[in-house]
Amino acid sequence: MAQRRxxxxxxxxxxxxxxxxxxxxxxxxxxxxxxxxSLQSLLTLPWAQYHIAFDIWANFIGYMPLGALLxxxxxxxxxxxxWALALAALSPMLLSYTLELTQSFLPERxxxxxxxxxxxxxxxxxxxxxxxxxALGVLRVWQSLRDRWFIPASAGALTLLLLWPMALLxxxxxxxxxxxxxxxxxxxxxxxxxxxxxAPAAESWLRPSSPLHTPLSPATEMLCIxxxxxxxxxxxxxxxxxxxxxxxxTLGALVLALAVSTLSTALNFGPEHALxxxxxxAVPGLTLGLLAALACxxxxxxxxxxxxLMVLTAQVVVVxxxxxxxxxxxxxxxxxxxxxxxxxxxxxxxxxxxPYAAAAWLLVRVGARDEG
Numbered sequence: 567m568a569q570r571r572x573x574x575x576x577x578x579x580x581x582x583x584x585x586x587x588x589x590x591x592x593x594x595x596x597x598x599x600x601x602x603x604s605l606q607s608l609l610t611l612p613w614a615q616y617h618i619a620f621d622i623w624a625n626f627i628g629y630m631p632l633g634a635l636l637x638x639x640x641x642x643x644x645x646x647x648x649w650a651l652a653l654a655a656l657s658p659m660l661l662s663y664t665l666e667l668t669q670s671f672l673p674e675r676x677x678x679x680x681x682x683x684x685x686x687x688x689x690x691x692x693x694x695x696x697x698x699x700x701a702l703g704v705l706r707v708w709q710s711l712r713d714r715w716f717i718p719a720s721a722g723a724l725t726l727l728l729l730w731p732m733a734l735l736x737x738x739x740x741x742x743x744x745x746x747x748x749x750x751x752x753x754x755x756x757x758x759x760x761x762x763x764x765a766p767a768a769e770s771w772l773r774p775s776s777p778l779h780t781p782l783s784p785a786t787e788m789l790c791i792x793x794x795x796x797x798x799x800x801x802x803x804x805x806x807x808x809x810x811x812x813x814x815x816t817l818g819a820l821v822l823a824l825a826v827s828t829l830s831t832a833l834n835f836g837p838e839h840a841l842x843x844x845x846x847x848a849v850p851g852l853t854l855g856l857l858a859a860l861a862c863x864x865x866x867x868x869x870x871x872x873x874x875l876m877v878l879t880a881q882v883v884v885v886x887x888x889x890x891x892x893x894x895x896x897x898x899x900x901x902x903x904x905x906x907x908x909x910x911x912x913x914x915x916x917x918x919x920x921p922y923a924a925a926a927w928l929l930v931r932v933g934a935r936d937e938g
Contacts, residue, residue: 573642574724579635581729583661586632588915590665608670611663614678625684626691629658633692641700651693658689716805717867719934721924722927723805726920732796733916734826737834739888740787741827741843742794745878746885748920780913782888784847790888791851792858793881795823799859800874801924804867804931812863820856871931878925 600608616668627855633654645787662685669675699705716724733744782790799816818902 573719573769574728575642577721577725578728579632579639579921580868582632582635583727586628586661587665589628590670591672591675593674594672597671598673600670603670607666608776611666611677611679611682612743614676614680619717619850621681622684625681626688627684629662630692631691632661632693632694633694634691635692636698637677637696641705643679647697650753651697654696655690658692659686662686662689670747671883673806678909685882702795706929715807715811717807720805726801726807726924727798729916730920731822731826732913734823734918735833735913736915736917737830740790740794740889741845741848742823743790743881743885743888744917745882745919745921751825760867780889782884786884788847788851788854788889790856791848793853793877793884795819795855796858796862797874797877797881797921797924799855800862800870800877800930803862803865804871804928809864813860816856816859816863819859820852834906867936868932871928874928875925875932878921878928882921905929 636874637650640653642648645653658840659682662682666677666682666685674861712720712724734742738744738889739746774866781787799812799819802815803812806815828840831843835842862873865873
């Protein structure tokens with residue numbers, strides 16, 4: 567096999583597979599053995615009783631990115647194209663069959679043989695599209711571009727940068743303010759320890775904190791927004807070769823932040839409120855973040871990683887002091903009555919955990935040999 571290279575398609579494949587698992591098994595409650603079902607009947611999967619056009623297309627299209635990413639991961643890891651195509655075609659089939667079988671134990675989910683066939687077909691189609699693009703030289707063009715812009719060990723950074731817009735889709739307490747997750751993690755830990763010998767000892771420090779009602783001061787909110795834009799820029803700077811190209815990426819991050827924040831607000835509160843997130847502190851905060859990122863463009867990559875760690879730490883501390891988005895409950899109710907609640911939940915987890923994943927990658931980068 568050819569020499570293996572670090573590739574963002576490997577962690578992206580894992581992330582997308584987790585997305586599919588989350589979407590397929592949500593809400594992860596009410597587990598029971600399906601009444602009147604034998605093991606043999608479960609293994610064969612039943613035929614669907616009804617068909618919805620949206621579900622048909624969602625089942626097919628939803629697995630196409632996984633097939634494409636798995637093909638790219640195989641090729642970029644040094645596999646021959648035939649083996650990579652087999653991996654990309656068979657893995658979605660196996661994953662879909664496992665999830666359809668598992669759905670039998672959830673009362674709110676309805677497994678079917680048609681869903682498995684559509685998922686499998688989508689995975690195969692995605693793999694074939696990726697193989698065709700590779701044959702046309704698209705992967706070589708991307709690799710050449712990546713080699714000019716990023717260091718070899720940039721897969722983690724590229725994955726984080728690609729996931730950052732998805733994390734922003736969930737309504738945040740402050741624009742670009744990711745990482746407000748401690749109350750939710752405490753609740754999950756409390757539920758996990760419930761009815762165990764350790765529950766009384768953990769009760770005091772797992773008790774939910776008092777709700778925050780005092781809004782952040784304008785200066786603090788402006789700082790939080792600036793840190794929210796600066797953080798992904800520093801993640802990129804820690805993996806980029808050319809300091810001159812950092813300004814281009816910084817402007818791209820600003821445009822992406824504006825576009826995704828507007829889309830998130832439109833999805834959650836209606837198109838007529840799409841620009842409501844542009845509060846009096848948002849524009850100054852974005853301007854401050856842009857100027858700070860441009861000022862950091864000349865930092866060596868390891869120093870950029872160290873500064874990025876400080877920025878993420880400060881952002882998480884400030885966001886933790888912010889009250890929850892006032893319209894979140896209304897937004898969640900609207901999503902829960904629609905078809906996209908599972909993807910909304912996934913963006914929520916990304917919004918909670920992205921700063922911590924980015925900090926972990928930057929910590930590794932600080933201790934690595936400078937390749938830029």
